[in-house]
Amino acid sequence: NAGVTQTPKFRILKIGQSMTLQCTQDMNHNYMYWYRQDPGMGLKLIYYSVGAGITDKGEVPNGYNVSRSTTEDFPLRLELAAPSQTSVYFCASSDSGLAAQFFGPGTRLTVL
Amino acid sequence: AQSVAQPEDQVNVAEGNPLTVKCTYSVSGNPYLFWYVQYPNRGLQFLLKYITGDNLVKGSYGFEAEFNKSQTSFHLKKPSALVSDSALYFCAVTLDGRYSTLTFGKGTMLLVSP
Numbered sequence: 001n002a003g004v005t006q007t008p009k010f011r012i013l014k015i016g017q018s019m020t021l022q023c024t025q026d027m028n029h030n031y032m033y034w035y036r037q038d039p040g041m042g043l044k045l046i047y048y049s050v051g052a053g054i055t056d057k058g059e060v061p062n063g064y065n066v067s068r069s070t071t072e073d074f075p076l077r078l079e080l081a082a083p084s085q086t087s088v089y090f091c092a093s094s095d096s097g098l099a100a101q102f103f104g105p106g107t108r109l110t111v112l
Numbered sequence: 113a114q115s116v117a118q119p120e121d122q123v124n125v126a127e128g129n130p131l132t133v134k135c136t137y138s139v140s141g142n143p144y145l146f147w148y149v150q151y152p153n154r155g156l157q158f159l160l161k162y163i164t165g166d167n168l169v170k171g172s173y174g175f176e177a178e179f180n181k182s183q184t185s186f187h188l189k190k191p192s193a194l195v196s197d198s199a200l201y202f203c204a205v206t207l208d209g210r211y212s213t214l215t216f217g218k219g220t221m222l223l224v225s226p
Contacts, residue, residue: 004155033213040121040218040219041218042202042216042217042218042219043156043202043216044216045213045214045215048211048213050211056211058213090155090156092155092156096212097206097209097211097212097213098144098163098206098208098212100146100158100161101148101156101158101214102158103155103156103157104155105153105154105155106153106154106155
């Protein structure tokens with residue numbers, strides 16, 4: 001039982017490049033989330049999904065896109081990387097919006 | 113709108129002493145409150161949650177939290193701190209709605225000295 005896995009662990013991008021952060025969970029959770037964590041700012045919700053085929057914007061969605069074609073996978077796409085997207089990104093999943101969330105180990109992204 | 117405030121950036125406690133990490137919230141309705149802990153270079157881990165019922169909630173690793181509706185607070189407590197409790201602690205709030213999402217506080221660093 002791996003829980004929530006994220007790849008890659010680290011990545012350096014140049015301004016304007018694109019990439020996809022991968023997230024997979026094996027707990028059959030309906031809800032999945034993408035957060036970014038900046039020092040001293042807590043976690044900000046980027047996008048979330050309440051089931052396959054259903055996604056919605058969180059607090060800071062600009063510059064990102066998501067898809068949810070299966071229950072297990074919830075990739076996050078950065079189309080045109082900007083220095084403001086330098087952050088640590090966490091994926092999480094839960095049974096419901098009121099249930100405990102399980103977090104992945106994070107992806108540390110630097111945009112130069 | 114829902115929000116959470118953690119008024120202390122850092123809390124310092126000596127090992128064996130009781131600890132309190134403060135959290136206040138603002139919501140329009142009945143809140144659902146959570147505490148998470150983050151160890152260095154790791155994702156967040158769930159500690160405990162308040163949904164309804166008893167105002168004192170017990171969670172993992174000997175932590176507990178007290179819900180106080182009149183003061184809109186949900187402080188995290190532990191009777192005797194351990195050095196291994198040193199970590200970053202986050203309070204979070206949500207409401208029961210069609211799609212409930214958490215709003216996190218900025219986090220409080222707990223440092224427990226030997």
